[in-house]
Amino acid sequence: MRVFCGIDWASDHHDIALVDNDGKLVARARISDDATGLQQLLDLLADHGDGPDTRIPVAIETSRGLLVACLRASDRPVYAINPMAASRYRERHTAVRKKSDHLDAMVLANILRTDAAAHRTMPADSELAQAVAILARAQQDAVWDRTQAGNKLRSHLHEYFPGYLDAVQPILGGLNSPVARVLLAAAPTPARAARLTRTQLRSVLKRAGRQRGIEDEVTRLHAALRVPQMRQLPLVEDAMGRQALTLLRKLDTACISADELAEAAVEAFEAHPDAEIITSFPGLGSLTGARVLAEIGDDRSRFADAKGLKAYAGAAPVTRASGKSLSVKARRIKNQRLAAAGYLWAFASLTASPGARAHYDRRRADDDRHISALRNLFNRMIGCLHHCLTKRVHYDETAAFPTRPEPSLATAA
Template sequence: MFVGDDWAEDHHDIELMDGSGRRLAKARLPEGVAGMARLHAMIGDQLGQTLADEVEVVVGIETDRGPWVAALVAAGYTVLAVNPLQAARFRDRLGVSGAKSDAADAHMLADMVRTHGHELRPVAGDSARAEAIKVVARTHKTLIWERTRHTQRLRHALRDYFPAALAAFDDLDAADTLELLDKAPTPGQAARLTIAQISAALKRARRRNITPKAAAIQTALRAEHLGQPEIVAAAYAASSRALIAVIATLNAQITALQGQVESHFGQHPAAEIIVSQPGLGPVLGARVLAEFGDDPHRYSSAKARKNYAGTSPVTRASGRKKVTLARFVHNDRLIDALLTQAFAALNTSPGARAYYDRQRARGANHNAALRQLANRLVGILHGCLKTHTPYDEMTAWSYQTGTVAA
């Protein structure tokens, strides 16, 4: 039996379909326990006296997380997570009028899993521990991205009315910078800061070489720059103080949540293998584990893991023309973590450094070479997880020198 589930925040449009494509039933169900109970009843009514073990129920839905999906998996249904882009393309095959409705989408999803279910990825059977890591790791990264956005907004504001601050401070999200800007948000107030006040802020932020740094900051703040009228500068200062307060709060929450990420990740059985990889520590390793998941059957090969990661290239061939391109449809969080790992591995792994240098010698630019290194590291990680073996430098890169690890 095939089930199309077009979900919304408060309801689900459901259609049941048999193997021949005949509609068996359809309904709009509420979100939550009541809706799930009605779905089970709908399926039970269609099965009748048939033993449940003799029938596979395949559900197509455009998400892979949430309590509803977890309940479907717990009920023993095969849940296929359909990418919304795939669903849109399949919808175009069924009609060119552009008409769309929730009920029609439920029908489309049921038909899609009936005819193309073998090409869709089932929802991974990740452990509860891996799901917990995903929750804290994603929130931690989201807060970092939010801090970056607010820091950029602060930078743009300072550039418009207080360019001396950009010359004085290197890191706008640093604790000492935020303290001094909050205390003196206008050029006039900043010019009156004393060495003692600046030094105290640097000391609380645990900076080194406080005396020369304090003198350099004071000199930069007192230098002449183009500015704004006093009333405009005051308005900018009020806006900047609001941004400073948000960034300071984000800093505190990022630090607190980092402890949660490290704590949850440290309890996972695969943590030791993951942190043994070059360029991966507890936080970055947690992000990689969170996005890959820990279902041992999810990736049939290293190539499958690379394809999911988005590090493997895409080949387009037509006639005599053949080009190899980077994948631009991928998990943004995962590719961000893997490229960060590859960059860090350049300083910790001689094999990774040699591989990167070889790609550059072949004419690849930095981004392309880094992506190829990340692709190679994903393959190494897959082998280590599959064999439950920590990373070994000689084994991982022995092919580069023609040697084989003992």
């Protein structure tokens, strides 16, 4: 008798349901979210035939948390079921659309009983790959937080200090650069900025880490901060300056977090055996490569072929056909993190790979928009990546983009 386990996850407790081949409930329990609850779950599974050679599969609506990590460490099949998919299955078991934790656990168990082949087990990634995933995703979140904090600060400065934005625009990194942040901390209002002397500006640049071209930059900033502009009332200006300092502290924290996590992610990624193959691709550096590895993992059995990986990344289009109607559209359901990394990868490869540039230009010549052409290029590149990782070979420009033969005069005639 085969047994299937469903776990309705919650923050402080979990409901367990075990069903057999016929969908009959054989056991149920509610466990706490701690080591004692985990042991109760393992004992319950052992009482119903779980062993080293016959692991009972588990379905749960999350892929994170200590419970999931411990279940994965026990070498059993763990299925992370999308909550939206589970809600559709729930309608099979009740016509009145009732809902309870126990019912949800039974629904998850029955999903494995009837449609396990339609769902994927969680990948068996190595410990290092999981560590890279945590650091790369955290760094990507920090970059998004930095962008949000910078946009809030920029919007606020537009209301009372537009001259500062004009002054720091030529600086590499703009508002996020160390020079711009240290300068704003030293002079958060137009009045204080106009009183900065050359000596003070020189000190600001040195505190920000500037080493070259200091005198020219001092001259430029000294003039830019004294350009006449519209002003708020003095007390209002001071109040808005205090608010800007508060927003600046948030931006400083986001910038520091992004930089520190980038170093940690790169260090962990470069220690992975797949790093050399991934970074052999044009447009993929260590940081972007870490983001790609974080999402695809190093479990080679996760994707049966390149088509599955392309669909997962959102690079492959979706074809919808019904009767005489046929439409091909961009894929909306995808791994958003991998898709974001893929855009950066494809865009950077335009200057690093002649074949990628020619492929992009052909797509543009066929009336593709910029985003569509980059997505098509990403589709091509990630297919090559799947091949290289499977075969353990490095990227080959001539194999990825074979040269097209020029049409002869006789053919043209």
